[in-house]
Amino acid sequence: MIEIQKLRKSFDSEQVLKDLGFSHPGQKTLSILGESGSGKSTLLKIIAGLEEADAGDVLVDGQSITHLKPKDRGAVYLYQEPLLFPHLTVEENISFGLKFRNRAADTVQQDTQRMIQQLRLTGQETKYPHQLSGGQKQRVAFGRAFIIHPKILLLDEPFASLDPGTRKEIQLLFKEIAEKEKITSLFVTHDLKEALMTGDRFGMMVHGRLTVYENRDDFIEDSKTGIKQEIEFWKNLS
């Protein structure tokens, strides 16, 4: 369970987050839709500990993590770029986070192999990042995050650099593994379709304020999200 309480953040004179608050139950994905500059990435960075909030609190399972260092928060932040380590193979990239968790070598090996199978990357284990396609790189990036079972997975438009076909495939794969591994995630995007495909719950961020919808219908019905207008557009086109 993630709880955000009255989060405030300004850059110079611009207030990016305005007393933002919401709660999100565990093992679900909250898709947050918002335009560029609406404060989505800042919100994720504050939760990960990569930015400091001016005020407010972040609680995970009832415990405040606001004053913890990023490494101690259990929140993995995934960027738009896969950011794989160029000197490590697929297998080594995926198991990277386990280095810091003192696992036995055979457990690491088993977990990595299981993750490689789930990501459908069997046969690519010994390849280096420059030998992979964009979609494969993004899968490795997901595997590297999933394998450590983070308390929260924070995804900052991770599919934005992929072509439409690969994007859909990776979206479905993300959904499948997130459900199987019971991962709690916050997913920010400016793509309506992507928000609908990946989320269990939905949010809309406008000028530093977040509205969370309990179900898909409420999200679609709200005119602020623009989904109805989008549906109308496609209907009228045909």
Added chain:
Amino acid sequence: MKKRVALGLLFLSFVIPFGVLIYLSVSTEWYYPDLVSHPFTLSNWSSFFDGRSGLLESASISLFISLTVSTLATLCGFFISRGIAYYTTSRWWLVSAYFPYVIAPVVLAVMLNYYFLQIGLSGTVFGVMTAQLLITMPYAVILFYGYWNRNIRNLENLVATLGGSFTDRVKHAILPSAKGLLVVCFFQCFLISWFEYGLTQFIGIGKVETLTIMVYRYVAESNPYLAALAGTVLIIPPVLLLLVNRKFIFRKEWSF
């Protein structure tokens, strides 16, 4: 064909001076109008190896100074540039790194000399190393500044959120991805330090006899044979370093 000839001439222009140096280093008497020197002798080289010429000691001092200076300049420059790139907003931090290059090394030495005399660093190996660091470290800062881009910062953040400490970030993310650039910087700093003359002469006040200082001295003494021997020894370490690290030095890009 023209390209081959041009390349061949270019190659010869590099090799011939080196060949002449080696030739002179095995000569003792070569007078006009003789076309070749005679007799050839290894006496210059044996005086080098048995320490009689003092060149072995100079080579050891040079190697110690250059290896220490290039290692320190590379490592300090790497982390100082990170600090400037991440934690400062003023351009003056980086601009100040260009200061030693705006003025000639000898002028810089004159400016530094007063302070070095006051703190007793003049005429010492430590003083020469400190002076050389004042030009190599800013060079390293300038070279590494561009490395700290958004991708590297994001990579560091990613390692942190995966559970890595600062040491883990350096060990697993930063150093491996910067390996090529670190080698290039080390090599360049080594060359700056190894061939440095003006600053070393001024701060060393003749007491710190590096190999470069000895070459100039033999040339000034009109001793071409020992100057050639010192020159040959002077060229060997950079050439070896270049050969060992050629895959990094001739690489075209460093980003991932």
